[in-house]
Amino acid sequence: MSISLAPPHVSEQTFTGLRCKECGHMYELGPRHVCEDVCFGPLEVVYDYDRIRSRVSRATIEAGPTSIWRYRDFLPVAEEPIDVGTGFTPLLRAKRLGRALGLNNLHVKNDGVNMPTLSFKDRVVSVALSRARELGFTTVSCASTGNLANSTAAIAAHAGLDCCVFIPSDLESGKILGTLVYNPILMAVKGNYDQVNRLCSEVANTYGWGFVNINLRPYYSEGSKTLAYEVIEQLGWQLPNHIVAPLASGSLFTKIRKGFQEFVQVGLVDDKPVRFSGAQAEGCSPIAQAFQEGRDFIKPVKPQTIAKSIAIGNPADGPYAIDIANRTGGNIAAVSDEEIVEGIKLLAETEGIFTETAGGTTVAVLKKLAEQGRIQPDELTVVYITGNGLKTTEAVASSIGQPFTIEPQLASFHTAWEQAQASHPHLT
Numbered sequence: 344m345s346i347s348l349a350p351p352h353v354s355e356q357t358f359t360g361l362r363c364k365e366c367g368h369m370y371e372l373g374p375r376h377v378c379e380d381v382c383f384g385p386l387e388v389v390y391d392y393d394r395i396r397s398r399v400s401r402a403t404i405e406a407g408p409t410s411i412w413r414y415r416d417f418l419p420v421a422e423e424p425i426d427v428g429t430g431f432t433p434l435l436r437a438k439r440l441g442r443a444l445g446l447n448n449l450h451v452k453n454d455g456v457n458m459p460t461l462s463f464k465d466r467v468v469s470v471a472l473s474r475a476r477e478l479g480f481t482t483v484s485c486a487s488t489g490n491l492a493n494s495t496a497a498i499a500a501h502a503g504l505d506c507c508v509f510i511p512s513d514l515e516s517g518k519i520l521g522t523l524v525y526n527p528i529l530m531a532v533k534g535n536y537d538q539v540n541r542l543c544s545e546v547a548n549t550y551g552w553g554f555v556n557i558n559l560r561p562y563y564s565e566g567s568k569t570l571a572y573e574v575i576e577q578l579g580w581q582l583p584n585h586i587v588a589p590l591a592s593g594s595l596f597t598k599i600r601k602g603f604q605e606f607v608q609v610g611l612v613d614d615k616p617v618r619f620s621g622a623q624a625e626g627c628s629p630i631a632q633a634f635q636e637g638r639d640f641i642k643p644v645k646p647q648t649i650a651k652s653i654a655i656g657n658p659a660d661g662p663y664a665i666d667i668a669n670r671t672g673g674n675i676a677a678v679s680d681e682e683i684v685e686g687i688k689l690l691a692e693t694e695g696i697f698t699e700t701a702g703g704t705t706v707a708v709l710k711k712l713a714e715q716g717r718i719q720p721d722e723l724t725v726v727y728i729t730g731n732g733l734k735t736t737e738a739v740a741s742s743i744g745q746p747f748t749i750e751p752q753l754a755s756f757h758t759a760w761e762q763a764q765a766s767h768p769h770l771t
């Protein structure tokens with residue numbers, strides 16, 4: 344009998360190659376994202392599910408770290424990953440929001456408190472930079488709508504990687520400060536995200552850098568699957584009936600589906616139909632427009648919305664997102680900037696969760712679909728909140744209350760309290 348000294352993760356990695364989503368052509372596990380040899384389709388990581396099935400169980404997962412790395416057999420990282428505590432964010436039973444919307448079984452997955460930078464992007468970046476490091480990159484980069492730059496700069500700092508990130512120059516101050524504090528090189532490009540992304544593709548071809556959402560995109564996007572795994576586990580090892588999530592490129596949406604399917608495939612959860620509904624801002628809604636018009640292709644738009652973090656005018660995974668919404672009996676809808684602000688306030692007032700504009704978009708679409716009867720009252724529904732409101736305070740600053748400024752005397756408080764009661768009749 345021989346004893347293997349190598350840890351199993353090194354000798355038996357579960358991911359085996361990259362495959363073109365369009366034509367199926369296989370590629371080796373390098374830093375590449377398009378099907379260069381055949382059709383220029385996007386590449387996706389392929390796994391050996393028999394190997395995963397033989398290795399994982401509910402018990403092994405539950406015994407793992409309270410981060411995305413409890414699912415590491417489902418992630419494309421071979422060596423010791425960068426673990427900054429990303430993932431395993433709260434899933435809250437949203438009784439008060441549910442009551443407001445007529446939904447009896449609503450849950451909020453709150454990635455606004457993700458680590459280290461308070462958005463779902465920490466998931467994809469933790470995976471991408473772990474992979475970047477093992478592929479030998481020493482400088483990492485990204486084309487960002489804001490949160491991705493925060494996350495890439497922070498996790499690169501933790502891992503000691505050099506970092507140069509690109510954003511549109513008109514981002515919210517919280518997103519800019521929340522990148523600069525980690526002291527990366529920050530390129531603020533005078534243009535929209537789609538122009539930033541095109542520039543970055545050229546940089547990626549010229550400089551030997553690891554761009555998390557360009558040449559590392561197949562690895563990066565796998566990180567979003569953990570939003571599916573965690574929900575299954577936190578619901579007591581079952582699938583929901585309906586999910587509502589925001590759409591920028593559409594990647595997150597498609598990977599939540601892949602995550603659900605994988606847990607079914609390896610026998611961790613029983614199969615059942617899950618409806619997928621997506622949220623966009625009217626000022627940048629190319630996927631919602633295509634869905635509403637029954638198209639399966641995207642007409643690119645120029646973004647004009649307060650929901651900057653999801654303002655992608657030419658979304659790469661748009662057609663896949665439309666296909667999923669159609670197949671599953673879901674919907675893709677858009678809401679106005681005013682509705683987005685109302686969505687932020689509604690979630691804050693009913694559940695005590697302060698989300699950014701992307702979350703406001705998602706809550707507003709949830710409300711719209713519930714009002715239209717497109718979400719049934721008893722469906723087990725999960726709404727994905729992907730970012731934190733303290734990063735986009737501009738969006739709500741003029742739509743919320745003011746403090747009562749008083750003297751440090753009881754009489755002054757007394758007068759103010761009477762005014763407060765007059766404007767808030769439920770106070771006693």
Ligand SMILES: *Cc1c(COP(=O)(O)O)cnc(C)c1O
Nearest residue numbers: 490591592593594595701729730
């Ligand atoms: C990036 C982002 C999304 C969506 O990203 P996809 O490109 O669709 O994967 C959603 N919410 C927030 C807050 C984001 O930063």
Ligand SMILES: [Zn+2]
Nearest residue numbers: 363366378382
């Ligand atoms: Zn191909």
